[in-house]
Amino acid sequence: MRRRYLWAGLVTVIAITVASSAAAMSNHSQKAQVLRISVGAEPPSLDPGLATDTTSANVLFNLMDPLILLGKAPALKAVPGAASSWSVKGAHVVLNLRHNVRWTNGQPVTAQDYVWSWLRTISPELAADYAYQFDGIKGATAYNGCDPAKADCNALKAKVGIKALGKYKLAITLASPQPWFIQQLSHTSFLPVNKAAVTKWGNKWTEPGHIVTDGPFKLASWKHDASLTLVKNTKWRNASKVKLTRVEMPIIVDGTTAENAFRAGNIDIDDTGVPPVDIPSWKKTKFWKVYKSLGTYYYGFNVKNITNVNQRRAMAMAIDRNQIVTFIAQAGQVPARGFTPNGIAGGPTITKHSSMPATSKLAQAKALMAKVANPKKDIHLYVNNSPGHVKIATAIQAFWKELGLNVTIKVQEWKQYLQFLGPPPNSDVDVYRLGWIYDFPDAYNGLVLWTCDSGNNNTNWCNKKYDGLINKATRTPNNAARFKVYQQAEDILTGPNGDLPVMPIYWYTFHALVKSNVHGFFVNPTDNKDLTKVSIK
Amino acid sequence: MLKFIVRRALWTIPVVLLVVFMTFVMMRQIKGNPFQVTERAVPVSIQRNLDRKYHLNKPWYTQYLYYVKGVFTADLGPSLVQRNQGVNDIIKEHFPVSLKLGGLAMLWAVVFGIPLGIIAALKQNSVFDYAVMTVVNSGYAIPNFLIATLLIYFFALKWRAYTPFPTNGWGGPSSWVLPAIALGHAPMTFFARIVRGSMLETLQQDYIRTAKAKGLRWRRVVGLHVLRNSLIPAVTAAAPLLGFLITGSFIVETIFGIPGIGKYFVTSVTGRDYSVTMGITIMLSLIIIVANLVVDILYGYLDPRTRDVRT
Numbered sequence: 001m002r003r004r005y006l007w008a009g010l011v012t013v014i015a016i017t018v019a020s021s022a023a024a025m026s027n028h029s030q031k032a033q034v035l036r037i038s039v040g041a042e043p044p045s046l047d048p049g050l051a052t053d054t055t056s057a058n059v060l061f062n063l064m065d066p067l068i069l070l071g072k073a074p075a076l077k078a079v080p081g082a083a084s085s086w087s088v089k090g091a092h093v094v095l096n097l098r099h100n101v102r103w104t105n106g107q108p109v110t111a112q113d114y115v116w117s118w119l120r121t122i123s124p125e126l127a128a129d130y131a132y133q134f135d136g137i138k139g140a141t142a143y144n145g146c147d148p149a150k151a152d153c154n155a156l157k158a159k160v161g162i163k164a165l166g167k168y169k170l171a172i173t174l175a176s177p178q179p180w181f182i183q184q185l186s187h188t189s190f191l192p193v194n195k196a197a198v199t200k201w202g203n204k205w206t207e208p209g210h211i212v213t214d215g216p217f218k219l220a221s222w223k224h225d226a227s228l229t230l231v232k233n234t235k236w237r238n239a240s241k242v243k244l245t246r247v248e249m250p251i252i253v254d255g256t257t258a259e260n261a262f263r264a265g266n267i268d269i270d271d272t273g274v275p276p277v278d279i280p281s282w283k284k285t286k287f288w289k290v291y292k293s294l295g296t297y298y299y300g301f302n303v304k305n306i307t308n309v310n311q312r313r314a315m316a317m318a319i320d321r322n323q324i325v326t327f328i329a330q331a332g333q334v335p336a337r338g339f340t341p342n343g344i345a346g347g348p349t350i351t352k353h354s355s356m357p358a359t360s361k362l363a364q365a366k367a368l369m370a371k372v373a374n375p376k377k378d379i380h381l382y383v384n385n386s387p388g389h390v391k392i393a394t395a396i397q398a399f400w401k402e403l404g405l406n407v408t409i410k411v412q413e414w415k416q417y418l419q420f421l422g423p424p425p426n427s428d429v430d431v432y433r434l435g436w437i438y439d440f441p442d443a444y445n446g447l448v449l450w451t452c453d454s455g456n457n458n459t460n461w462c463n464k465k466y467d468g469l470i471n472k473a474t475r476t477p478n479n480a481a482r483f484k485v486y487q488q489a490e491d492i493l494t495g496p497n498g499d500l501p502v503m504p505i506y507w508y509t510f511h512a513l514v515k516s517n518v519h520g521f522f523v524n525p526t527d528n529k530d531l532t533k534v535s536i537k
Numbered sequence: 538m539l540k541f542i543v544r545r546a547l548w549t550i551p552v553v554l555l556v557v558f559m560t561f562v563m564m565r566q567i568k569g570n571p572f573q574v575t576e577r578a579v580p581v582s583i584q585r586n587l588d589r590k591y592h593l594n595k596p597w598y599t600q601y602l603y604y605v606k607g608v609f610t611a612d613l614g615p616s617l618v619q620r621n622q623g624v625n626d627i628i629k630e631h632f633p634v635s636l637k638l639g640g641l642a643m644l645w646a647v648v649f650g651i652p653l654g655i656i657a658a659l660k661q662n663s664v665f666d667y668a669v670m671t672v673v674n675s676g677y678a679i680p681n682f683l684i685a686t687l688l689i690y691f692f693a694l695k696w697r698a699y700t701p702f703p704t705n706g707w708g709g710p711s712s713w714v715l716p717a718i719a720l721g722h723a724p725m726t727f728f729a730r731i732v733r734g735s736m737l738e739t740l741q742q743d744y745i746r747t748a749k750a751k752g753l754r755w756r757r758v759v760g761l762h763v764l765r766n767s768l769i770p771a772v773t774a775a776a777p778l779l780g781f782l783i784t785g786s787f788i789v790e791t792i793f794g795i796p797g798i799g800k801y802f803v804t805s806v807t808g809r810d811y812s813v814t815m816g817i818t819i820m821l822s823l824i825i826i827v828a829n830l831v832v833d834i835l836y837g838y839l840d841p842r843t844r845d846v847r848t
Contacts, residue, residue, distance in 0.1 A: 017693040044574075045620040052574065127586035129572060129579065145582035147589070206621050224630050225796035226707060252705060252794045260689055261794075264697055415569025417808055418576065434576045455578025460588070 031536050033245045035518065037259060037269040037529075038252040042225045046206040048191035049121035052129045054437075054527045057188045059435070062230060062247070062531045064192075064215040065101050065109070065237070068185040073292060073525050075345050076441040077497035078182040081360075082109065082214070083170075086182060091138070091174040093181060099168055100237045101132055103194050103212050111164035117192040118162050124148055133439070134188040137161050138173045179477040180442035186526070187440060216242050216532045225251055230531075262513050265452060268536070269521060270513035271529070276388055279330040279511075287513040290332035291523035292343040294438035295508035296446065297329075298336070299381075299396070302462045303501050305430045311375050313355075314368040315431075316503040319399040320360035324505060330393050331511045333407075336504035338494040339450075340443045343525050346483035348442050353487070356493040356504055362402055369403050379407045382432040384417040392505070421458040432458060437508065443486045444473055450501065451491060461501030466492045506531055538837070542830065549826050556822045557608060557815065561601055564811050571617040571809035591617060604815065612650050612796045613816035624816035625803060632820065634756065635790070635797035636709060639783035641713055642721030643775075650725040651771065654732025658767075659759070661737060677726040685719035685792040705794035716793045718785055724778055728771055735767040742766075765839060776828035784821050 004427040011105040029328050051060060068086075071077040078086075083095040099108040102107030121128045122140050125148060138161035146153035174181060184190070193205075194212035201210040208219050216238065217230035230247040233239060250267065252258040258272035265505040274282050282288045301312050321335030338354025342345055371374060375393040379400065383389040390411060397407040410428075412420060420426050421434070436456075438445045450455060452462035468488040492498050510523045570589045573579050592603055607614055613624035642803040657669040692715060692847070693704040701711040739745065740763060748758045787799035798817060805813035 042619070044618060047621060050620045104583060124586045125590070127590040128584070129583060129587070131583055131586075132580050135637065141582070144586070147585075203615075203621050203623075223796065224619075224627075228792075250706060250794065251796075252793065253800075254791050256686075257705045257792055257794045260694060264694055266704060266706075301842045376600075413569075414807065415573070416567070418573050419568045419570060423578075436576065456576065 031517075034248065034537050035063050035244050035246070035269070035531065035534055035536065036248045036250070036267045038085065038161060038258045038267045039228065039249045040251075040272040040273045041256075043228070044329065046219070046222075048188050048193055049117065049126055049128050051188050058527070058529050059228060059230075059249070059527055060188050060191060060217075062215060062217045063211075063213040064221055066095075066186055066191060067095060067114075068182055068534065069530075070183065070186050070524060070526065070528070074343050074347060076183065076525065077152050081186075085186075086305040088177075088182065091177050092401045093172040094165070095170040095185075097168040097170060098237065101214055102235060102237075103214050104218055104233060104235075105194070105212050106195070107194075107196075108167075109192060109214050110167050111170040112167075113192045113195065115162050115164050118190070119157060120193065120198070121189060122160060123157070124153060130189045133184070133187055136174050136176075136178045136184070137401055141175075147299050164197075176360050176474050177477055178474055179479070179482060180440055180444060183442060184440040186528075216328075217244075217247060220246075227251055234527070236474055238532070242387070242532045244533070247531055253322050259513070262515075268515040268518050274331075274511065276328075276330055283330075284441060285513075286516060289512050289521075291510040291512075291515050292525050293340050293508040293510050293523075293527065294344050294441060294525045295436060296336055296339055296341055297333070297435045297505045297508060298339065298433075299503045299505060300434060300459045300505065302425050302427075302429050302431070302458075302460055303499075305427070306376050306379075307536045308372045308375065310368045311372045311501055312500040312503070314365040314372070314403055314490070315400060315405070316500055317357055317361040317365040317368065318403050319396055319432060319503075321356070321505055322358050323360075323362065324392055324395055328388070328395060329506060332363065332508070332509045333506040336507050337501050338490050339502060339504045340486065340490055341438075341507040342440055344438065344443055344446075346443060346479065346486065349483045350490050353491050353496060355498070356494060360399060365403060375405075377404065377406055379405050380410055380428055380430045381407050382410050382412065382420070382429050383412045384433070385411045390493060393433065417493065423455065423458045424460055425458045429458075434458070435508065438526065443483070444470070444491075447473075447486060447493070457501075459498060459501040463492060463499060538709070538834070542834070545830050545833070549823070552826060553608075553819060553822060556818060557605060558601070560815050560818045561597075561604065563805075564809075564814055565597060567572055567806075567809070569809045571811065574618070574808070578680055591615070604812075608819065614812035614817070616810055616813050618805075618810040618813070624812050627813060628798065628816060628820060631798040631801065634795060635786055635799055638707075638713070638716055638720060638786055638790070638795060638797055639779060641717035641840050642724065642782050642786075643779050645717050645721030646724035646728055646778075647775075650728025651768075653725075654729040654734075655736060655767075657729065658733045658736030658740065670733070673726040673729045676722060677688050678720075678731070680786050681719050681723060682792060684722050685716070688715045688719055689792070705792075707793075707795045707797075712793075716789050716795060718733070719792075720782060720789045724782065727774070727778075731771050731774060732767060735770050736763060739763050739767045769836070769839050772839060773832060776832040777825065780821070780824045780828045783824060784817075 022101055035396040039053045039055055043059050044053055045051045045056055046060060048060060065082040067081050067083040069079045071079045082098055082101045084098045085221060086093065086095045097111055103109060118134065120126055120133050122134050122144050124144055124146050131144045137168045141158040143153060143156040143160050145158050165171050188416040197205045197210060197212040204210060208222050211219050212248060216233055216236045218233045220231045221229040228249040232242055232245045244395045252261060252272045255273050255275040258270045259274060259278060261267045262270040306312055325335055334342065335358040337356050338351030340350045342348055358481060381393055383393045393409045400407050421432055436446055448470055449456040466489055469485055473482050473485045476485055493502060494500065494504060510527060514521055517537050519535050519537050592600055605706050608667055616622050616624055616627060653669050657666045660666050692700045693702045702715050703712050704713050745758060748762055784802060786797055787803050790797040792801040801813055801817055
């Protein structure tokens, strides 16, 4: 009797096991459209007004429906998004919004939503870091700079050039014609926020359950520092084109941890970034993917300390950019010929005359150095404390030794470093490292750094002719003509007879590990990952 | 005893105030702008708006008073970096995770460390003793990031077909095991050594010889006299160690991708997130104060001689 029960029990257990594994297998064969992609940091904010970083931006772009999308690289032309069309007449821009864009609470997204959201971001009360994205709009800077305790800011608010002309027409008056403005609208700062949600939940409106969005995915969960989950928004205007039903985003900060998760099959895409030591081995696999980026890794000269342009040029010629990208950076970075990256619209034209060599031109560098009457021999090279930057600095120290320069590498913690660089930089700084990632795909965004009053010009270099050219660019809507202006500016910066306040080293790339069954994954040069095109095969 | 506890509890107030003051002063001494996260310069007018929003435009003593007022009303202020979160939210969400991880690590350390130490002492100079001490000494020297990496390599990657452990994350119990071992390993070896040492010392005491001489069973001698007296050093060390395990798990949390508070001890300082640094420092000092109080109370039970002096 007892034995019979035992047999019955055993058979039941086996039956359940077989059934459940069969169910699991059939599930597997259906290829659930679930993407698991690691995120390299906890998003600091999912409020478009407050987000400033690419991690937040990448989540936001998939939750929201941007007015403008960017087309294929390198032109990255403005493509209709939530705005179906637009017109630009000098400093006047009119956007026609689609009528079928809806908030996840069912309400339509109107021009008034944009007016409210943008004025909120510009308002001094919100104190948005990226309020300056709106500086091109008439009156925005004045309103943002108003102190509510001392003045009535509402008068200034009313003067900001953002108006709703009817329910679906948005009119913007710019401070000056800005040829890149339409492309700039693809930035997260220009995404709308839902007034009802913001008013009801205050600072907590971005939490799951509170957040109201208008894009292809909805935020289903957000466990801070652990994971985010997005689910398909079946009511989105283009939902039929979206294949993924769910996106799981574990937040994995450490490169090795993400790599392990990828190896163990816990994630389909490792977007955290591979530690440099492991890049060579991943490169040999089919998972390794490299994408072009709009960004430049550079060394700046303090021109008050290294006063002679021939010395600066000699230093820029002596380094071997190929070796740096091949052996140290390793992730497919491109040796920079000039400051403006090749991947940007007009890039090759703009840096046509730029003179940074890919391989070391030591003989020429030595000849130039010989011309310098009183060279600065003891160089203090400042970098921030990240192993990769220190490695590159060490290589450059060796290159410069060939010129008879005695380089001391000084490493500082990031925040102190930024403060130390000014502008103006601490007088001990001779050379410093920094990078620039473009906010919007126009060379202006990078070249404007080197104007006299720029908060990012840590070189002490100031050239009125250069400033004049940058200013002229804002008034040159024609692309070809503007690229010529940029070319002249770039010539002053990095051309054969340029001033060389800055020595570009390489143009950045993005990389990711992607499983073979993930289709349609792409990182555009502004680091945007559009998951509406991704599917699992 | 009650009087003793009340007095100690009241003492925490000036201690916490001192901690707040010192952290406040020190944080403001390090240079760096909490609002400049990348190389992008923060325009002057935007910096002014941010300073105004977070009261950083006020003199330091006004800021300090605001803060102390906040502490006593249990509002630790907003994070300057995680813009939609307050310090209270961060602690509420991440502290329990670190508490659980630290607790599990402690459990691992106690459950394995103390018996190993006891057996090694009782079988002094035996093969078992040598084996345990070799493992313990070498184990103590291996840092937890190496142990974590090895555990992941073998148990979550190489043998993953046979083990249930994930490489990272903090979900069900299977994800707790490896991090708890990695974090608890060093304290485990520490307990084993300290217990073995004090056991050996106690075994040579006169009262043990007396107990043996008067014919008590050996098991009773060990259980009643040796163990009780040998555990005092372990208990003394345990409380601060628990505090350390809860808050010092940054490396293990990073390697296993665990959403604990450990990360914030480091990132809030590097990010100049003043309010978060202050908040978790206060939390840490409270943990240490409470842990020490618990030790003192336990002490009284284990060693009645200390009780009279303290109460």
